[in-house]
Structure formats: structure tokens, C-alpha cells
Amino acid sequence: MIADPGSENVAQADTRANGAAAALRPLRADAAKNRERILEAAEATFTAEGVSAPIDAVAQRAGVGVGTVYRHFPTKEALFEAIVTTRLDELCKTTRELAEGEAPGEVLFSFLREFGRQASAKQDLFDAMDAAGLDIKSTCAASVDELTRGIDLLLERAKAAGAVREDVATGEVMALIVGACHSKQDDLVCQRMVEIVCDGIRGPTLATR
Amino acid sequence: MIADPGSENVAQADTRANGAAAALRPLRADAAKNRERILEAAEATFTAEGVSAPIDAVAQRAGVGVGTVYRHFPTKEALFEAIVTTRLDELCKTTRELAEGEAPGEVLFSFLREFGRQASAKQDLFDAMDAAGLDIKSTCAASVDELTRGIDLLLERAKAAGAVREDVATGEVMALIVGACHSKQDDLVCQRMVEIVCDGIRGPTLATR
DNA sequence: GACTATACGGAACTAGCGTTCCGTTTGTCA
DNA sequence: TGACAAACGGAACGCTAGTTCCGTATAGTC
Incomplete structure (x- = not known):
């Protein structure tokens, strides 16, 4: 619906x-x-x-x-946009709800898990992000931008709390999650990949850098 | 050539x-x-x-x-396969050459960097991996399989050396690198994403898990 | 230099898909 | 219930891209 x-x-x-x-x-x-x-x-x-x-x-x-x-x-594009815009807006709403949370690190990570879940379940979301990266003229661009700002907020808070390293950008995180979930694998595998990405953007590792 | x-x-x-x-x-x-x-x-x-x-x-x-x-x-597909097979076979050769290296962790990571470099420079490689995930009947599948085995070897050695956590699978690593480099961004951004993935598969982080 | 198998070029054919057009049907209102 | 604007269905159109066909050109050989 x-x-x-x-x-x-x-x-x-x-x-x-x-x-x-x-x-x-x-x-x-x-x-x-x-x-x-x-x-x-x-x-x-x-x-x-x-x-x-x-x-x-x-x-x-x-x-x-x-x-x-x-x-x-x-047009077909208009139909597509109507759907994807709705989905992106819902994700936006999720970022706003989560932004109030107390542990900024966990807030970010649980959002990324949800983001990955959606990207893996709905091929079209991936396609939308893909298209948004290529041409900005699409109407979805506004929703993508808003989502980007929402994630940006979560990311900045997580950085401020020291839960995430300073040198990752919002676009990178989004691309990583979407990219990870694109190769239609099991949902379980997608979840594991999201966890790897989350670990990658946490603080420094024990291993030598 | x-x-x-x-x-x-x-x-x-x-x-x-x-x-x-x-x-x-x-x-x-x-x-x-x-x-x-x-x-x-x-x-x-x-x-x-x-x-x-x-x-x-x-x-x-x-x-x-x-x-x-x-x-x-x-067919167009045959032409495509002729090219991609060549590229995949070259990557395979790289895994074999690197396998002799002394520091298994760094060996794996430098291979992944090279893998990412190729995936980001050559859109077709990405497409090939994509297709391989969807239907196996393609002739590329043999090359993809061989590459998978090559990376598997590097990964196992890195695990044995303790440079990489035990619970990551080869397919996951490949999907992450290819996915990261798919969203045609700057080469620099791709490199940074590859580094994030590398960090993600290293040992445990300092942060709580 | 002539002959022939091999190779070439590109027009034409085919299929899929987005989009339009128009004759027909139906909900709404007096 | 009758009239009419609104909405419907699906055949038809146009475009793009993969593939085929066949008349023409040429490398290789005697």
C-alpha cells in the first residue's frame, strides 16, 4: 500500500x-x-x-x-518515481525518529542495517540510487538529497560521540551499503556485509593501519 | 590489446x-x-x-x-565474454603471483585494492560480476569461479596469519569491493571505500561489538 | 594475371518496449 | 433514467538495438 x-x-x-x-x-x-x-x-x-x-x-x-x-x-519514469520517492521518504522519517536516540553510534548502525535491509529487499531502491548518482535531473533527486542530509546528521552525531572514525563521508557510507546489498545474495549474507561495513567505519582497528 | x-x-x-x-x-x-x-x-x-x-x-x-x-x-554476449574473460584471467594471475608473498594480510589488502581499481575503472567488469551472480550459464562463470578460488586462497592465508577475522567469506569480500566501486564515484572515493572494507574485515575493533 | 575461398559492409529484418490514439464503457449528477 | 464528462482498453505506432543476408571486395595461391 x-x-x-x-x-x-x-x-x-x-x-x-x-x-x-x-x-x-x-x-x-x-x-x-x-x-x-x-x-x-x-x-x-x-x-x-x-x-x-x-x-x-x-x-x-x-x-x-x-x-x-x-x-x-x-511516463514510466513518473510511475517509478512515485514509488521510490515514497520509500525514500519513509527512510527519511526513520532517520528523524532515530536522531533523538541516546547512543549515536548504535543509532547510526541500526539505521544502516535497516537501510541495507530495504536495499536488499527492493531492487528498485538500488536502481534509484544508481540513477541518482548518474543524473540529478530526476525528481527522486530531492528525496535522495533529503535522505542524505538525514544520514549525514546521524553520522555527524556518531562521529562526535567517537563511535565512528572522522574520515568517512556520508556518500561513501550510502554507496557502501547499497553496493553491498546490490549483488542479490541471501538476506543473511547482506546482513553480514552490512556488519563488515559498520566495522569498517568504526574507530581504528587493533591491527596496524 | x-x-x-x-x-x-x-x-x-x-x-x-x-x-x-x-x-x-x-x-x-x-x-x-x-x-x-x-x-x-x-x-x-x-x-x-x-x-x-x-x-x-x-x-x-x-x-x-x-x-x-x-x-x-x-553474439554480442560472446564478444563481451571474450573481453571480460581476459580481464578476469589477468586478475587470477595476480592472485597466483601474490600468493607467494610473505605478509598474507598485506598481500590480501593490496590485491583487494587492485581489484577495486579495476572494478572502478572498467564498468564492464562490474557488469560481469553482476551477471555471474544472476545466471551461471555464462561462459564467464568459469573465470569467475577460478578468480574466486584465487581470492579464497589469499583470504585463508590472511586468516591463518590472524590479519583478518575468521567469519568473512570470499563471496562477501568480492561483493563488497565490486559493490563499493560500482557507484561511479571519483577514483579517490573508491579507494577510500575499499579501505573501509579492508578495515571491516580486519581483526576486531576497539569499539564494543 | 586469374581464380576462388574467405572476408567485408551495411541495408534490412526482427523483437521488445515506451507511448499515443480513439472507439467504447461507466460513474455521477440532475 | 438519461446525458455527459471521465475513464478505460488495447491495437497501433515509432524507436532502439541485436542479428541476418547477400552482393561486393580481396588475400592467398597457382
Whole structure:
């Protein structure tokens, strides 16, 4: 179940409606239901097959025609963004909730575990991060930026508490976690890799550097 | 310059020649030169643009027609494999050379640095590892397996010397390095990420675990 | 120099996928 | 219940990229 980023039951993406004047007209009941179905089907499809899955597959899973998909989302990219933005925003919320925690080191590490869990379960998240690194023009960029700021806060606090070495950057940590969880391995293996990364960014090791 | 994995100047891939009987006939001089050109162009193209670069781009860079490319390599995949196999085999050779080294810990880490350097410079290598994780039927799989065994040896020695914790697996290390270097960042950032991974697999940290 | 197997070039074919178009259906409201 | 705007379905279009085909060119040989 995916919530609209903005208000509900509003034909935000319907570019085929009568221009800008109709932009805020409420959706008809069947249209609202279909929009929801499409979002759910798209999430399931992209999660399972990655962003390269064809729109037809999404439409079929949602039980609608492709035309209906395009009525709600003007391009495939727009559909993708609607999903990923939601997911990124949820992760953002998690950083804000965690930021209040008392042990900044453990706060950071448990967030990174959650981040890894999501990146490994949802192929599309990885794809989104990937795309964000390549071209910034995507609408997801705003959400990625906000998430980056959220993680940055957790990281700075952990550094201040001495739980993490000073010389790691937020982008590096994000790239490491996402990269680790990209090679579709067992969830267990992903968890272990995340732990290795966490250990890597802790304070100095016993071994000679 | 890419060497053929097997013998030289042999029409190994020319499926359009007169069947199996002609399989080992020496290539004509111009054909041998073109084959070499195609391999070089393909390496440059895939390195720069990833595996999704069209065959036309390779042909154009090589200064030949697409038909000529297909005369030498029956599919795009075959061309890709010819290149990646060569690169993987070189990395394998590196593991064997390093295996003789005296400080197993440093041996492993310097190999991982080299591995990361290659993965970050050559997008195609990443793609190859990616594909290998998904479907094993590819011919690259043999080379990936051999490389895995080579790294496994280095890792076991490093463990035996106490330079690396016992609970990391070869596949994890490989996935971490490749993953870290995938998100096309600066070379410098990649190096830093590799160092973080190296630290992560060293012995226990000073921080509480 | 002539002959032939080998190799070449690139137009044409094929397949997949994003997107559009338009005739048909349906929810909503008077 | 009838009218109409809103929404639907899916065939059709256009583009990209992999692969094939065949007429032409040429290296190698006698």
C-alpha cells in the first residue's frame, strides 16, 4: 500500500485531463481504485524484476490496460518515481525518529542495517540510487538529497560521540551499503556485509593501519 | 590489446565458416587484424559505456561494419565474454603471483585494492560480476569461479596469519569491493571505500561489538 | 594475371518496449 | 433514467538495438 506523497484522490498526474484547470479535480471512484492498484502492482513488479520490467507487466498485474497506467502516470519514469520517492521518504522519517536516540553510534548502525535491509529487499531502491548518482535531473533527486542530509546528521552525531572514525563521508557510507546489498545474495549474507561495513567505519582497528 | 584466451589467429568464433571442419583454419591476415581491432574497440566501448552500448558503436570505433563484428563473434554476449574473460584471467594471475608473498594480510589488502581499481575503472567488469551472480550459464562463470578460488586462497592465508577475522567469506569480500566501486564515484572515493572494507574485515575493533 | 575461398559492409529484418490514439464503457449528477 | 464528462482498453505506432543476408571486395595461391 502506497500513499500519495501529497493529498489523496487527486488527479495529480493526469496530463490527459482538460489542462491545468482540471488538475485538482477529485478522481472518480473507479479511477482512484485503479490508481491505487497500479501503484501496488508497480511496486511488486519493480521489486521483483527491477526497473527494466515492462509497463505491460505492471498493467497486467494491476488488471488494467496500459492506457490506464498512462492516464495516471504520464511516463514510466513518473510511475517509478512515485514509488521510490515514497520509500525514500519513509527512510527519511526513520532517520528523524532515530536522531533523538541516546547512543549515536548504535543509532547510526541500526539505521544502516535497516537501510541495507530495504536495499536488499527492493531492487528498485538500488536502481534509484544508481540513477541518482548518474543524473540529478530526476525528481527522486530531492528525496535522495533529503535522505542524505538525514544520514549525514546521524553520522555527524556518531562521529562526535567517537563511535565512528572522522574520515568517512556520508556518500561513501550510502554507496557502501547499497553496493553491498546490490549483488542479490541471501538476506543473511547482506546482513553480514552490512556488519563488515559498520566495522569498517568504526574507530581504528587493533591491527596496524 | 587483448590476447585470445586460446591459441592465436584461429577462427574460433566464426560460425559462418563452413561448419566445424573449418573451425581451426588460420585466419586471413586482414581478418586477424580486424578481429584484434574489434576486441580493442569493444573493450574501450564497454569500459566507457557499459555493456548496454550498442554493437554499432563497437563496429564504428573499430572502423568495420556490424557484419564483420558478427563474423568474428556470433553474439554480442560472446564478444563481451571474450573481453571480460581476459580481464578476469589477468586478475587470477595476480592472485597466483601474490600468493607467494610473505605478509598474507598485506598481500590480501593490496590485491583487494587492485581489484577495486579495476572494478572502478572498467564498468564492464562490474557488469560481469553482476551477471555471474544472476545466471551461471555464462561462459564467464568459469573465470569467475577460478578468480574466486584465487581470492579464497589469499583470504585463508590472511586468516591463518590472524590479519583478518575468521567469519568473512570470499563471496562477501568480492561483493563488497565490486559493490563499493560500482557507484561511479571519483577514483579517490573508491579507494577510500575499499579501505573501509579492508578495515571491516580486519581483526576486531576497539569499539564494543 | 586469374581464380576462388574467405572476408567485408551495411541495408534490412526482427523483437521488445515506451507511448499515443480513439472507439467504447461507466460513474455521477440532475 | 438519461446525458455527459471521465475513464478505460488495447491495437497501433515509432524507436532502439541485436542479428541476418547477400552482393561486393580481396588475400592467398597457382
